[in-house]
Amino acid sequence: MNALALIVALFAPAHPALKPSIQYTLRVDSSDLSGWSVEIRLRTTSDTFRLAMAAHPEYDDRYWRYVTGFSVESSAGEATFAKVDSAVWQVVAPSGAVVVRYRIALPSTPPAPPSAQAQRGAWRPFLTPTGGLVGGPHAFMYLLGSERAMVGVMLDLPSGWQIATALDTTSNSHWFTAPSAAALMEAPILAGRLRVWRFTESGIPHRVVYWPLRNAATFDTTAFVSGIQAVVHQTIALFARAPYKAYTFLFQDGAYGALEHSSSVTLGAPSADLARDPHAALAETAHEFFHTWNLMTIRPVEYRDIDYHTQPPVSSLWFSEGLTMFYADLLLRRAGIQPSDSTRTAHLERLMSRYVANPAYGRFSAEAVSRVAYNADPGALGDYSASTHLQGELIGTMLDLTIRNTTNGQRSMDDVMRLLFNQRRAIDGHVIEQAVESVCGCDVTPFFNAHVRGATPIDFNRYLALIGLTTRVTTGPAVFNGEPERDLRIWGWEPQGERGVRLVISDPSSAWGRAGLHSRDQLVSLNGAAVATWPEFRAKLQSLHLGDTVRIQVRRPAGPFEATVIVAGFERPAVRIERLPNATVAQRRLAEAAIF
Numbered sequence: 001m002n003a004l005a006l007i008v009a010l011f012a013p014a015h016p017a018l019k020p021s022i023q024y025t026l027r028v029d030s031s032d033l034s035g036w037s038v039e040i041r042l043r044t045t046s047d048t049f050r051l052a053m054a055a056h057p058e059y060d061d062r063y064w065r066y067v068t069g070f071s072v073e074s075s076a077g078e079a080t081f082a083k084v085d086s087a088v089w090q091v092v093a094p095s096g097a098v099v100v101r102y103r104i105a106l107p108s109t110p111p112a113p114p115s116a117q118a119q120r121g122a123w124r125p126f127l128t129p130t131g132g133l134v135g136g137p138h139a140f141m142y143l144l145g146s147e148r149a150m151v152g153v154m155l156d157l158p159s160g161w162q163i164a165t166a167l168d169t170t171s172n173s174h175w176f177t178a179p180s181a182a183a184l185m186e187a188p189i190l191a192g193r194l195r196v197w198r199f200t201e202s203g204i205p206h207r208v209v210y211w212p213l214r215n216a217a218t219f220d221t222t223a224f225v226s227g228i229q230a231v232v233h234q235t236i237a238l239f240a241r242a243p244y245k246a247y248t249f250l251f252q253d254g255a256y257g258a259l260e261h262s263s264s265v266t267l268g269a270p271s272a273d274l275a276r277d278p279h280a281a282l283a284e285t286a287h288e289f290f291h292t293w294n295l296m297t298i299r300p301v302e303y304r305d306i307d308y309h310t311q312p313p314v315s316s317l318w319f320s321e322g323l324t325m326f327y328a329d330l331l332l333r334r335a336g337i338q339p340s341d342s343t344r345t346a347h348l349e350r351l352m353s354r355y356v357a358n359p360a361y362g363r364f365s366a367e368a369v370s371r372v373a374y375n376a377d378p379g380a381l382g383d384y385s386a387s388t389h390l391q392g393e394l395i396g397t398m399l400d401l402t403i404r405n406t407t408n409g410q411r412s413m414d415d416v417m418r419l420l421f422n423q424r425r426a427i428d429g430h431v432i433e434q435a436v437e438s439v440c441g442c443d444v445t446p447f448f449n450a451h452v453r454g455a456t457p458i459d460f461n462r463y464l465a466l467i468g469l470t471t472r473v474t475t476g477p478a479v480f481n482g483e484p485e486r487d488l489r490i491w492g493w494e495p496q497g498e499r500g501v502r503l504v505i506s507d508p509s510s511a512w513g514r515a516g517l518h519s520r521d522q523l524v525s526l527n528g529a530a531v532a533t534w535p536e537f538r539a540k541l542q543s544l545h546l547g548d549t550v551r552i553q554v555r556r557p558a559g560p561f562e563a564t565v566i567v568a569g570f571e572r573p574a575v576r577i578e579r580l581p582n583a584t585v586a587q588r589r590l591a592e593a594a595i596f
């Protein structure tokens with residue numbers, strides 16, 4: 001039996017009607033964990049075809065850079081290939097059975113995010129003797145023109161490794177299928193020595209998987225899993241149904257961050273953090289899980305099914321990210337789990353304080369901030385920086401209060417989310433606006449013009465007054481850990497393919513902005529000493545004291561520039577939410593329903 005016949009035979013018992021014509025084998029050799037090999041067996045109908053590495057819309061890690069040893073083989077004649085784009089390989093071979101092989105050589109040090117955390121990003125592949133993360137766009141090329149074809153995946157992994165993935169199972173525990181190339185990319189594979197728990201919600205199986213480091217701290221796994229189940233319960237209760245047949249949480253020790261998929265999620269959850277608090281990763285878990293609906297299913301119009309080109313800007317991320325933040329907080333509270341910043345009021349005070357402290361929100365609309373939230377270089381907003389998560393969460397909060405008020409508490413943002421989920425159409429600002437209007441029976445066009453398409457800062461008091469609340473804003477010296485905070489509102493990054501550091505000014509009224517520095521200036525030296533990396537620059541900034549004088553030399557297209565900055569403290573506004581003395585009973589009821 002040749003390998004192709006074997007493949008078809010293995011699938012036969014579970015799926016007698018299916019004969020996948022794209023078969024992947026991903027092999028991890030325990031004696032060489034520097035990467036893995038991929039073999040693609042294809043049955044082609046043309047003598048020319050193209051294979052591409054997909055670009056993830058949010059985290060385009062460009063793993064085409066790590067493809068080595070690409071080769072192609074055909075038993076029917078000569079087979080050749082050429083790279084026709086950075087992420088695309090063109091193969092010429094007689095039609096019929098063709099085998100493509102390549103290896104992904106993992107980068108030795110993953111590119112550090114701007115915040116330079118020592119840990120690995122939970123969505124990035126890795127291999128260790130006790131397990132690793134493989135698959136998805138970091139591993140598999142897809143056949144252009146056959147994106148809708150079902151594919152088979154065989155995993156050849158070190159002995160004893162368990163497999164956790166959202167790929168469809170077959171009767172063979174190492175064989176999987178995906179109904180399309182996009183589904184293949186949406187199903188990362190966590191394998192190794194895993195801890196696994198299962199529960200059912202609304203009749204749907206859910207699996208919680210944890211990959212521990214060798215020296216993992218022990219934690220209360222019962223509380224850990226029951227917290228996740230409570231979030232799942234609340235989320236399904238909100239939407240009334242789930243968009244998946246089964247769901248897998250892929251938690252990893254020694255990692256940070258997370259990435260949502262259509263029926264799974266990769267999450268960093270250090271065991272030391274979970275030992276301190278078994279719900280330490282729960283807010284992030286709730287956020288990513290909510291994305292299964294709001295982003296993966298309620299999709300922005302700009303999202304493609306699968307593509308190897310970088311995702312073009314997305315204008316509604318304020319909704320996809322911001323409302324996901326809104327619900328991550330709310331669903332935890334509905335589940336009876338107190339998030340770290342204690343009350344919903346305190347949570348909103350913190351968000352509003354950040355909002356009023358940042359001039360970007362009076363300068364860039366929610367849609368403008370959305371468009372640079374993914375795949376844009378730092379400094380994309382010039383000398384401002386803004387969070388689509390924060391801006392969107394506050395917009396969502398004000399819309400929720402508007403709906404509750406106009407419907408006398410009968411409806412809320414929950415109804416908007418359900419409507420958008422059931423509509424099954426891609427969203428943009430107008431679709432969201434229509435959904436809000438049909439739920440509240442009110443006119444929110446002025447709101448969307450002002451805050452979504454326009455950059456008018458939100459007047460929080462106007463909306464809080466609807467539930468009998470108001471804000472009090474006080475401004476005082478910024479304080480950190482009880483000490484006057486230094487104005488270090490400057491940072492740097494190292495652009496790919498360029499030597500040195502570029503500056504990012506996050507507020508033009510900071511000491512650094514007032515001294516004439518701008519985002520994208522190329523850093524030359526600090527107090528006469530050359531600075532080549534962002535960690536080096538950060539260390540020098542951190543060592544500054546109040547009153548120090550700093551000379552910063554930069555290079556820009558117009559020529560060299562030197563700025564002198566005296567390190568000083570700065571003022572920061574703080575927002576408090578208070579009850580209006582004349583709040584009515586009806587307003588108090590609305591506030592209670594919104595968990596204020």
Ligand SMILES: [Zn+2]
Nearest residue numbers: 287291321324
């Ligand atoms: Zn998110």
